[in-house]
Amino acid sequence: MPTIIDVHSHVWKFPDHFTDDFRAQASERAKADEELDLTSTHEGYEATVPDGEDYIRIVFGGKGRLSGIWVDDNYVADFVKQHPKKAIGFLAVDPTQPNWQEEMEYGHQELGMCGIKLMPMYAGFMPQDTLLDPLWSYATKHNLPVLLHTGTNFASQSPLECTLPRNVDPVAAKFPEVKIIMAHVGHPYSGDCIVTARKHRNVYADISAIHYRPFQFYNTMVLVQEYGIWDKILYGTDYPFTTIKATNDHLRSMNDMVQGTHLPRLDEDEIETMIYRDTLAILELPDPRSP
């Protein structure tokens, strides 16, 4: 059985890594549960992996001072140290904050992180701002993939303009060697996301955490199919927001929605190929299981 590479999962602690305001807005708009606890643990993740499936996950925390999320990279690095065969760590920076370049170099050189996670909307910056040129140059020089949150979130202070997938277009034109992953296929701006990924050789999108909006997800994947970019779509969960089991169950039953209609069906072979895509090879990341 091939391995599932989950390109997008979080490790953090609730409530420690979030402000009261972030948690209040999350409870109000993202989940109805007042006792919302999004603490992400290894055991919690493992419990949702279906029998017979093997996985490796890319893990990160996230930093966006403006919205009230801040996970120190040491926390993520400790997690990876405890689960070295199952997790690959990405560092996170918020380039609106002082010392972000030092944090980036520390995360890479001292903590051994293999990529960078950005949250432009949560932090309030444009990825193509020349302020970030040192980041994209560093990622080019050290071959670090960069995964950005693209698409909306629930926090009222987070500017939508920072999250549009088309912001990646000028970055990819200027720094064409960096492997860039746009998270959530840019929901709901999936058209922008898909055409940006199609234009640029090293630009990809992940499908994490959009299956629970099934009609949007179906339409997004039809667009992926019509633009012919199945090969640019990477598997991800956005754990703890969703899981491998829920994601796979949904992917494998997506065509049920159009049963009895003339609407296009998604290519089920492409879905299976995507679930088991060798994202480590695409991102040139070492397999943590190899000696």
Ligand SMILES: [Zn+2]
């Ligand atoms: Zn995420």
